[in-house]
Amino acid sequence: MEEIEEGIFFKDIGVSFYRIFMGFFISTLFALPIGIMMGTSRAWQSIWEPVVGLVRYMPAVAFIPLSILWFGTTDTQKFFILFLGVFFQEVIMVADNCKTVNRSLVEVGMTIGLKKFEIIKDIVFRAAFPGIMDTFRTTWGWAWTYLVVAELVAASEGLGFRIMQAQRYLATDRIILGILVIGLLGLITDMLFKLLYHRLFPWKESAKVKE
Template sequence: MSKSRSGHKPATPGMVYGAPGAGYSGHISLITSLALIALWFLVTGAGWVRPLFLPSPLAVYDKFVFAMTEGVANSTLTEHAMASLSRVFGAFFLACLTAIPVGILMGVNRYARGIFDPPIEFYRPLPPLAYLPLIIIWFGIGEFPKILLIYLAIFAPMAIAARAGVRSVSIEQIHAAYAMGGSRVQIVWHVILKAAMPEIFTGMRIGIGVGWTTLVAAEMVAADRGLGFMVLNAAQFLASDTVIMGIIVIGVFAFAFDLLVRHLEKFVIPWKGRV
């Protein structure tokens, strides 16, 4: 394929001006991350900010090693991480088992939409801290209220995404399937569900992100270990190195799972973006 007169490669066939945002951006993200870390070293090394407010990267790393070996807040970092992972992923898988079917049902049935839509839309904008006291009053301070709080935060975006995926299915596809003799169950399973999968995966990514942001609020309920509990405990003693270390660990776990969902999405729905 020859180059254009201006020296640039011609657009991909079918894309006269190229797709908006197309192209690899991983190297840009890497450079941005390295620049931010270098800025962190510069600001703390030059003493522009007191260590109480922003400890150096080396201090945070030393705290990470100490937390892995000696432990902080009466548990090692591994024990804190395992407690948080069990809560977040337990709530996430429960949401997958319930929110996705509810969302699909809302998309294909007006009665289901009329039943589930009001409560979901009512509590969806509420911050988890708003209904945390009610959950404590109803269910106490055990492990179940923590998982329930995270579950409720994840449920709404996943159900809404599944419903949006169903509503985005082309009516021509449905008519064509009916014309070929498909039953209602077959239409839902082979046409609607497959067409809604991109939106469902988007809802899963949003949901797990919301789950991690709700973790700190959930671990305010009489927790004795967990990453959110560790951060809250360290904040009471102004241990900013532990706070930043905990934030970084939470962010790494959240980002790793998001990457996992992305790769799973490419495997399950390889046609996304091509049709």
């Protein structure tokens, strides 16, 4: 293919990966602390749950016209769509991870005189971290979907843009190649998340084997 020979295709891969990484990073940067607080504080949950519950049911794709008006076709627009698609779901999942922490562990922390922040940091977060890593793995996959949708509509480069461009010229081979590359990148990153999980939490695998 001409795009591969000229290096354009690999450039598109780099552009798309950069966008998804930055969008996912920004979403996680806000979702992690808010989710932890929602899972450990009833007051915090009462404030955020109605907002999160409302917005997370709004399709991120519907915000694409507004995002173009606000940010044009810049990378910021892609980050915004990724944020809407990932952040609210991630907050709920992180909060649920924290809520599953054994209550007796928290009570032990309170008994030995740990402060609220210390209990959250040293007990709740550490106990919930394996589940939170699984949440990151899941939401990373969702992020790819929202990124490609954003690139299909408002982009001048990237894998989504190339797929749309190929559709206009009825270039089926380029469309299939783009889809396969996205699937392959998703599979590779998913395997990296899985490897990281095994390295960070080897006892989890040991427990599964015993069961």
